[in-house]
Amino acid sequence: MTTASPPPAVLGTQPKPAKRAQKRPQKRSWSGWLFIGPFMAVFALVFLAPIAYSIFLSFFRNQLVGGNGFVGLANYSQALQDPQFWSSLLRVTLFLAVQVPVMLLIALLVALALDSGRLYGKSFFRISIFLPYAVPAVVASLMWGFMYGTRFGLVGNINSALGISLPNPLSPELILASIGNIVTWEFIGYNMLIFYSALRVIPKSLYEAAEIDGASQFRLVTAIKLPAIRGALVVAGIFSVIGSFQLFNEPAILQSLAPNSISTFFTPNLYAYSLSFSGQQYNYSATVAIIMGVITMVIAYAVQLRGMRKES
Amino acid sequence: MKSKISPAVLRGSALALAAALALTACGGGGNDAGGAAPAEVSADDVQAALDKGGDLTVWAWEPTLEKVVEDFEAEHPNVNIDLVNAGTGNDQYTALQNAIAAGSGVPDVAQVEYYALPQFALAESVQDLSGYGAGDLQDTFSPGPWSSVQANEGIYGLPMDSGPMALFYNTEVFEKYGVEVPTTWEEYVEAARTLHEADPNVYIANDTGDAGFATSLIWQAGGQPYTVDGTDVKVNFSDEGSTRFAETWQQLLDEDLLAPISSWSDEWYQGLGTGTIATLATGAWMPGNFTSGVPAAAGKWRAAPLPQWEEGGTASAENGGSSLTIPAASEQGALAYAFLDYANVGDGVQTRIDGGAFPATSAALESEEFLNSEFEYFGGQKANEIFAESAQNVSEGWSYLPFQVYANSIFNDTVGQAYVSDTPLKDGLKSWQDASIKYGTEQGFTVSE
Structure with missing residues (x-):
């Protein structure tokens, strides 16, 4: 972390401290604002204002009969007792607990393999593993959705070619795993790249020293590589936590293929979306989104704290 | 490095989430237009609006309307119609509801399916057409669609097609x-x-x-x-x-x-x-x-x-079928009604039948030409006979x-x-x-x- 240390405070002499104190901050603030002004304006417009507006909205309730009225925290207490909201949260938590470790572990293994220098055609592997990340999530979901089809899809083809009956990936029991598969496919390359670039900046001298000490490749990984990229691991972990809680594209696309497996409250974001766009419950939707935002922040922060504590 | 990135990530995520929900929240404004009495607009007013001309925006996904709009414009050169496909069914209702709540960008005419009409009628988002003289059209339409456009003792749309x-x-x-x-x-x-x-x-x-x-x-x-x-x-x-x-x-x-x-x-x-x-x-x-x-x-x-x-x-x-409505926010009520009348009662009906649509007017349903038309796709079957009978028996x-x-x-x-x-x-x-x-x-x- 870089810190901007103030210049040594030896500029002036004792007299006129009051004058300088008056003048300098003024000058500073004007020129400073000139530079950050554009950013602050956009920041306020596209970030702060929407948040403030959402919080404002969450204190009201607009009914089809009876119109708009201030309801205080009623939306929040409703959300906290809403079984649909909790079931959606539970679902993404389960998703987080299973999918994220699997994805990060595979990404890590791939990154280590690429970094080991023993892989033939390294850049080919790197690009082909990264490629799915370049496919838009909507397209990826559609593509996988077609493959999952038991009638005309790949699963159907396998079934009829081999005369077997694979379980339907779009059934209510398997749909979460099927979505996990899509997300893993999409994001392994992305996480691999984060890990790989962190591995590349490890000083060569450490490896040389380890070689002199007669360390094995495995020891190299556990003693040098993993500790060195812990920061990247934490970052990737936080990204994944946020991504899991924000799960939306994949279930939203697959919903048309498996309407009975993916409910309107499948994930918190999908729930907020349905509340808004089918139910016109904008206020309640804002409340759900705010609560989810807070929960996401808390959990991501917990992941970060844990990652840091291990290091120290 | 970590201590620097992570808070930014956190903030970014929270903000992105909030931004996303704010987008959805744009439609959250109140709608206070409840309980307005239907505007009284005479046939003369409608004719005057037609003569004067103007621009109309029509939101509809029904494909046969394209030709109707073309003919209408040819007949009334002063009128310029912008036919917009704002999505099918629910997508369009969402867009319409957002436009109504935002108070801008509301079309002058909107296609609304029968099942969704009561919702718009209740919120007074669409105009009661009784004031335009729609009440006289009772015998023009077959009973099913006609009852579908009525709610709260008002008439909130003119039936465009039906789905017996x-x-x-x-x-x-x-x-x-x-x-x-x-x-x-x-x-x-x-x-x-x-x-x-x-x-x-x-x-x-x-x-x-x-x-x-x-x-x-x-x-x-x-x-x-x-x-x-x-x-x-x-x-x-x-x-x-x-x-x-x-x-x-x-x-x-x-x-x-x-x-x-x-x-x-x-x-x-x-x-x-x-x-x-x-x-x-x-x-x-x-x-x-x-x-x-x-x-x-x-x-x-x-x-x-x-x-x-x-x-x-x-x-x-009935299964499906939709009406044309005039959103309450439209300032071109008379002209919009002239279009509704042309498309759903006047010459537009035949144009749409020729395009493959199923009409909602009794006259069209009972006409020999309609009943006797043979469907090549159904091996020459006169399928309209079956549909017309079904329409009578809803x-x-x-x-x-x-x-x-x-x-x-x-x-x-x-x-x-x-x-x-x-x-x-x-x-x-x-x-x-x-x-x-x-x-x-x-x-x-x-x-x-």
Whole structure:
């Protein structure tokens, strides 16, 4: 972390401290604002204002009969007792607990393999593993959705070619795993790249020293590589936590293929979306989104704290 | 490095989330236009508006309107119409509702399906057309669509088309396995068994849970699960009609006789073409979709009257169909009404029939030319005779909820579970009922069972 240390405070002499104190901050603030002004304006417009507006909205309730009225925290207490909201949260938590470790572990293994220098055609592997990340999530979901089809899809083809009956990936029991598969496919390359670039900046001298000490490749990984990229691991972990809680594209696309497996409250974001766009419950939707935002922040922060504590 | 990135990530995520929800929240403004008396606009006013001319924005997805707009503009050179496809069904309603709430970008004319109309009427988002003289059109339209555009003692749209139901069937499949075309739902279940037994790849129909279809069949069975009187609403799926539907359809579900293919999917079009899906009970607007979507099966399909709940009965129901409305925020009411009148009562009707649409006016439904037209796709069958008869026999007394758009959106959450689990259809309907009641109550209605 870089810190901007103030210049040594030896500029002036004792007299006129009051004058300088008056003048300098003024000058500073004007020129400073000139530079950050554009950013602050956009920041306020596209970030702060929407948040403030959402919080404002969450204190009201607009009914089809009876119109708009201030309801205080009623939306929040409703959300906290809403079984649909909790079931959606539970679902993404389960998703987080299973999918994220699997994805990060595979990404890590791939990154280590690429970094080991023993892989033939390294850049080919790197690009082909990264490629799915370049496919838009909507397209990826559609593509996988077609493959999952038991009638005309790949699963159907396998079934009829081999005369077997694979379980339907779009059934209510398997749909979460099927979505996990899509997300893993999409994001392994992305996480691999984060890990790989962190591995590349490890000083060569450490490896040389380890070689002199007669360390094995495995020891190299556990003693040098993993500790060195812990920061990247934490970052990737936080990204994944946020991504899991924000799960939306994949279930939203697959919903048309498996309407009975993916409910309107499948994930918190999908729930907020349905509340808004089918139910016109904008206020309640804002409340759900705010609560989810807070929960996401808390959990991501917990992941970060844990990652840091291990290091120290 | 970590301590620097992570808070930024956190902030970014929270902000992105909030930004996303703020986007959705844009439609959150209040709508205070409730209870306005209908504007009195005479025929002269409408004519004056036509002579003066102006610009109209029309939101509709109905393809045959394109030609109607063209003709209208040719006839009235002063009028310039911008026909916009703002999405089909729910997508368009969302856009419309957002525009209404935002108070800008509201079109002058909007297509709204019958099932969604009560919702817009209740919120007074669309104008009561009685003031334009729409009340005189009672005998112009066939009874089903006409009753569909009325709510709260007002007339909130002019019927554009209608969807009296019929049974479309693949005659090749039925002939191949020597099965008679069912005339009752009991026979239908029987036919489903025979066909599926003869060829495990053949299903009588596809169904993954479709709110519009289920409510239409309940409608046909004489069920009245929804009773609406202003803001007093009753939802109850335990009446005889609903129970009948549930019991019959439960058999099809239990024996896996329905293809788990969603309508309008690629698989669906393939299934209709290859004979995997042997029948389709739906609205009379379907033929156009057959011609364009399933060209491979031309000549194989036929239309038949909808199977009956009582042997020898003639009851039917509507499935789909939409009206043209004038949003309350439009400042071009008179001119918009002139277009509505042209498209749905005047010359536009024939233009749309020629384009393959199914009309809602009695005159068109009874005309010899219409009844005698032969459908090449159905092997020269005069299918309109069947559809027109079905239109005459639509069961009376049906009404949709004033929040049907939402209710339909949660159909698969509730009733849909019967399609993928051991939940009986009856219980699914019960949870749909409960969820609808809960939503209605939250929205300020007085809802009871």
